[in-house]
Each structure stands twice: as structure tokens, then as C-alpha cells.
Amino acid sequence: MDNYERLAQAFVGLVDTLVDDYDVIELAQQLIDSSMVLLPISAAGILIGDVHGDLHVLASSSEETRLLELLQLEAGQGPCLLAYRTAEQVIVDDLDSDQQRWPAFAKRAAEYHYRSVCALPLRLREERVGALNLFRDEPGGLAAVDVAVGQALADVATIGILLQRVLTRAELISQQLQMALNTRVVVEQAKGVLAERGNIDMDQAFALLRSYARRSRQRLADVAHDVVEQGDTTAILSAK
Incomplete structure (x- = not known):
């Protein structure tokens, strides 16, 4: 060669x-x-x-x-x-x-x-x-x-x-985007749970969700996940 x-x-x-x-x-x-x-x-x-x-x-x-x-x-x-x-x-x-x-x-x-x-x-x-x-x-x-x-x-x-x-x-950006989309789905589910249990509209439910996350110094995604998985909404709805 x-x-x-x-x-x-x-x-x-x-x-x-x-x-x-x-x-x-x-x-x-x-x-x-x-x-x-x-x-x-x-x-x-x-x-x-x-x-x-x-x-x-x-x-x-x-x-x-x-x-x-x-x-x-x-x-x-x-x-x-x-x-x-x-x-x-x-x-x-x-x-x-x-x-x-x-x-x-x-x-x-x-x-x-x-x-x-x-x-x-x-x-x-x-x-x-x-x-x-x-x-x-x-x-x-x-x-x-x-x-x-x-x-x-x-x-x-x-x-x-x-x-x-x-x-x-x-790939990292794509993963971050997918995580954001997945988080948004959980937030929407949490809003629905709060709206039904508190007899409020979805905007109010979202406002309460965000407010609680800030007060408790937690990520919005984590609070929403707890609402969906554990179903405990007492602390969040108490501020209604």
C-alpha cells in the first residue's frame, strides 16, 4: 500500500x-x-x-x-x-x-x-x-x-x-424542554385538583399553587407533584 x-x-x-x-x-x-x-x-x-x-x-x-x-x-x-x-x-x-x-x-x-x-x-x-x-x-x-x-x-x-x-x-436543551413540558402537565393536573376541591376557577387555583410554592420555598413543579400524587391540598386552599 x-x-x-x-x-x-x-x-x-x-x-x-x-x-x-x-x-x-x-x-x-x-x-x-x-x-x-x-x-x-x-x-x-x-x-x-x-x-x-x-x-x-x-x-x-x-x-x-x-x-x-x-x-x-x-x-x-x-x-x-x-x-x-x-x-x-x-x-x-x-x-x-x-x-x-x-x-x-x-x-x-x-x-x-x-x-x-x-x-x-x-x-x-x-x-x-x-x-x-x-x-x-x-x-x-x-x-x-x-x-x-x-x-x-x-x-x-x-x-x-x-x-x-x-x-x-x-440533547441537553431538548431534555430540558421535555422536562419543562412534563412539568407543565403536572401543574395543569394540580390546578384541576385544586379547582375541584376548592370550588374555584383554574386561574385562582394556579395563583394559590404559585403562592404556596413561594411561601414554602419549594419549586412549583414539586408542589404540583405533591398535590397530584398525595392529594393533600389543605395548606394550599387555606389561603383562599
Whole structure:
């Protein structure tokens, strides 16, 4: 299989993960696997930001790589963090000659025999979601074409991660809407119970229901649920 076929297969594999209810972890691991196959690297890792902007290790090619990524998070510095914060590529051709920049990271990388690193941001326009770290066991940066391939893979993964976040938000909004609709049904039922027992109209019943909820510092939905389920309306109707 030539390089073109491998590249095409990698992108098809990434796109195949972008289906309904897909797994972001699997998408990230697919990105790692594709990077390892297509690029002249020894290891790879991904850091992802949560909704608060805090970074976490999402995927790695080895336990050593995972630990190196965790070291960056603990130290609060490193090429991957810089790529995430700036949304720019961070390329270090020789970690041995650049030890002062990130001493803890450089020392641990040397222990794992990593000599150079290329950190690529996972970003789409102004949106940043994480960064992809590509490690080599020899000094010298990746060729421009390899950096371009790595960034393209990272961009596809970024789109997938952002899509998942949009779908999650949409699902949450849908759930909240459904909960509101369900609550409204219970409130209407409670109004009916109060109207019948108090011999009042529905507007008065609703006013009494709201007033009691405020006085007792309860949610309207909870008061309505108690009326429907338990049937005790004495305290509410006493204010009539």
C-alpha cells in the first residue's frame, strides 16, 4: 500500500467514526493510530480541554506517552499546552538543546528517548479543543508535508469533537424542554385538583399553587407533584 492509499484510508477511518452516537475516545485513538502509521514518529498523545478549559489526557500511543502528557499538565507547561493556549503549531527540533524552555518535560522526554516533538493544535477558527503531540526518537523536525498531514488529521478530529459537543448541547436543551413540558402537565393536573376541591376557577387555583410554592420555598413543579400524587391540598386552599 503506497502513502496515498494509507492517507486516504486514514481519513476514511476518521470520517467513519463521525456517525450518530459515536465515541470521542475512539475518534481520538483513531487519530493516534493514523498518525503513527502515516508519519515518521515514535509516539503520539492527545490532550483535550473540558468545558472549563482544563486539559486532560484523551488518548496516547503508549503508557510512557500518557505519563509524559500528565507531566505537562502537572507542571502547567510544555509544547502541547503551548499549542493549545496559542492555537499555533509548536515544533521543537531538538529537546536536548532546548532544555531550559520546559526542563521537567525535556528531562522526562529524554528518559523515554524522545528527542524532538511537534505539537499541533486541535482548533477550528477561534475554537480550541486540545492539542496533538507527535514525538520522534531522533532530533530534527518533521518535514513540512508531514506537519501538514498531521494538522489535517487533527483538524478532522477537531470537527468531530466539536460536533459531539454541539449534539450534546442540543440533547441537553431538548431534555430540558421535555422536562419543562412534563412539568407543565403536572401543574395543569394540580390546578384541576385544586379547582375541584376548592370550588374555584383554574386561574385562582394556579395563583394559590404559585403562592404556596413561594411561601414554602419549594419549586412549583414539586408542589404540583405533591398535590397530584398525595392529594393533600389543605395548606394550599387555606389561603383562599
